[in-house]
Amino acid sequence: MSEEGHPDVDRALAAWALHACPPDEAARIDEHLASCPGCAAEADRMRRTAALLAAVTETAPPPSLRAGVLSAARRRRRPGVAMGLSPGLADAYARQVARMDDLLASLTTDDWRAPVAKYDSVRQLVDHLNRNDAAFAGDLGLVARAHDPGPRGVWHAQAEAVLRGVSADTTLLERPAALAVPGPRVVRAPARTGLVQRTFETWTHADDIRAAVGRPAEPPPGEHLRLIVEMAVPMLPQALRDTGRARPGRTARLRLTGPGEGEWLVPMAPGPAGAGPGAERPDVTVTADAEEFCRLVANRRRPETFAHVTEGDAALAADLLHAAATLGCD
């Protein structure tokens, strides 16, 4: 168990459960917990004990706070709109798959040979997309059998298998499945996140192909952009660390405009899962177009020349944009 296997982490786990570790140490422990079920179970137990300590501080809040909280909630997410469950998500993927399929169906033999983005040909790009789709589908047990052996047929059969699978069984979306990440690492996340990434990658590559064959880009609707931003933002703290740009204790506000608009607070370094600092006074606010931000995340825009407005610490803004540009899957 943790006691013998991971003495360093084990010694600090109680302090970690009380949020009493310095940020760098807390981040190291978080990282360890993500890959060690034994320590993670122990950590959950300690968290539960720590939370009991809150029982003796219960105090009625001022009565006016209730209305303030409920109206702030209403502004941030409309009541009556279901979320998270599969229809919206599966629908977003279905629409990007349909657009890609129409595009591929319209390509000439020469178009298939055109060099595109980081690939020698459109054909290679579609093979690459299919490999990432297949890794995701494989983790969910959604294996496809293509009737048409060409690259379009193979890719489309795989995408259809994913769509049928997640529509038939929404619990699949809670299962871990491969995320496409650069390099040889294998990263798994709930399939819900993976499906947003499949949607994102399918759109990005469709636009790569459109650019390669001289057609205009087709941006997705605002709801799809928002799904993509909501997927990317929680990955930013780790990306900041991976690029040597982590700034523990600092917070950026990301304000995106246009279709998919919204505001997000980004801790500038990894912290305990699901609990970023709710900074009321972020160190910097970065304002940009939501669609363009998604293209930056796809590494289709350069952070140095990315159109944005900064209020506050410009160096933090640069760090944020550079980290965002590393989240792309190819």
Next chain:
Amino acid sequence: MVPVDSPGPAVARDEELRARLAAGDEEALAEIYDLFAPLVYGLARRVTADAEAAGDVTQEVFVGLWERPLSFDPAKGSLRTWLATLAHRRAVDWVRRESRHRRPPPYLEREGNGHPTVEEVVVEGELAQGVRRGLHALPGPLREVLELAYYRGLTYREVAVTLGIPEGTAKSRIRSALARLASDLEREGLST
């Protein structure tokens, strides 16, 4: 006041509330607020010692749950635990941001451990009484580190400096304190 349910019904209630939040049911958020606002606000108020900050933390915690209900996973612990953990995290973040701007107040021995100093104290249930008994049963040095680390939001390094003890000692006292408390509460049937 929240009764300490047997795990079964509490888990079922938490799962139902989560599903209603995901479906966009605003009433569910209001119900959760009414159940847990004293927990969240009281903890934030205690840690930050600042009514305005406590209000901000409370808002962030409940609005965050409304925006991302699926980030609460009933399999890992109760909604109560999740909310208390998040409220504590946010309150501690506030304390650390503040302490960058001004020196932390010197450590003063506070009147009786665990007693809220504000007027509107919520009527205590079985859980609070049990936790209070558990805190009182701890040896002074162990109670002291919980007071500083949990209720004041200090890191174990700051706890060590404040008490003039080595960091390793601060860390191990925190660990012993939490372990003692866990076993005491478990004996009373109050673990969640």
